[in-house]
Amino acid sequence: MAKKQVVVVGLGRFGSNVARTLYQMGHDVLGLDTNERLVQDVMSEVTYAVKGDATNENVLRELxxxxxxxxxxxxxxxxEANIMxxxxxxxxxxPYVASRARNQLHGQTLDRLGANQVVYPEREMGSRVARSLFHPDVTEYMALAPGFGISKIRSPEALQGQTLKDAGLAGSRxxxxxxxxxxxxxxxxxxxxSEEERVQQGDLLILANKDETLERLYQSSTTKTEPEKP
Structure with missing residues (x-):
């Protein structure tokens, strides 16, 4: 996947977890908070971290x-700062804004105000939220070791109708x-x-994978092949 630029506003426990995970995934991450201590805490773990007010349009434009x-x-x-x-x-x-909600009413408000994704930290880990920004088909992720975990994903359209073997999903080789x-x-x-099982529309695939192999699967399955010129 191509490197993306992401700003994370609010660097408490949840926000810093999201920021670190995105940075570890290879993205450029700007961390932004009004608390100098929180900014310093993540300074070495993101691309850059800045003390600033995300409700100030001039600050966002300058960055x-x-x-x-x-x-x-x-x-x-x-x-109030969250909504603003x-x-x-x-x-x-x-283009894409994921916003934290404290409760259902807050979440509904964010949704109506244009948030593309509403997340509830009490229900979702920051690492999962980070991955779902650019992999919306990943419905669950559980880290078992650094760089390795178990993912639950919706079957990519490009692989539907193929056997696991033909789709390249039949094992480590x-x-x-x-x-x-x-x-x-x-x-x-x-x-x-079995490796002859066919991937169907609507399937949820539960995978054991290294993080970079899941990236490779998504990059390949979302890249459209250009038609051959006559």
């Missing part, structure tokens, strides 16, 4: 935020070095599917 690919509003304690930052980021043209532990198909759960 070049309107040109960023995505934003995460992770402010938790100040609902979300609205301002969207009005400045940031195959194209993506991914191991399919199970397939959730409607109410059915297919454990340790």
């Amino acid at each position: 070049g935020v309107p040109n960023f690919d995505a934003a995460v509003v992770a402010i938790g304690s100040n609902v 930052s979300t609205v301002l980021l969207r009005s400045l043209g940031v 195959d194209k993506y070095s991914l191991f399919v532990l199970a397939i959730r198909r409607g109410k059915d759960l297919i454990l340790l599917p």
Whole structure:
């Protein structure tokens, strides 16, 4: 996946986790908070971290935020600043804004104000939120070791109709070095599917994978092949 520019607003426990994960995934990450101590805490773990107010349009413009690919509003304690930052980021043209919500009502408000994704930290880990920014088909992720984990993903359209073998999903020696532990198909759960099992629309694939192999799968399955010229 191409490197993206992401601003994370609010560097508390949740926001700093999102920022670190995005940086570890290879993206350019700007961390922004009004608290100098929180900025210093993540300074060495993101591309750059700045003390500043995300509700101030001039601050965001000076930092070049309107040109960023995505934003995460992770402010938790100040609902007003959370909402104002979300609205301002969207009005400045940031294509994708994920905003933290404290409760259902707050989440509904953010949704109506233009947030592309509403996240509930009490339900979701920061690392999962970071991954879902650019991999919306990843519905769950559990880290087992640095750089390795178990993912639950929706079947990529490009792989539907193919056998696991043809799709390169039949084990460590195959194209993506991914191991399919199970397939959730409607109410059915297919454990340790054979390499001849075909990927179907609506399947949820449960994979054991290194992080970079999942990146490779997504990059390949979302790249459209140009038609041959006559």
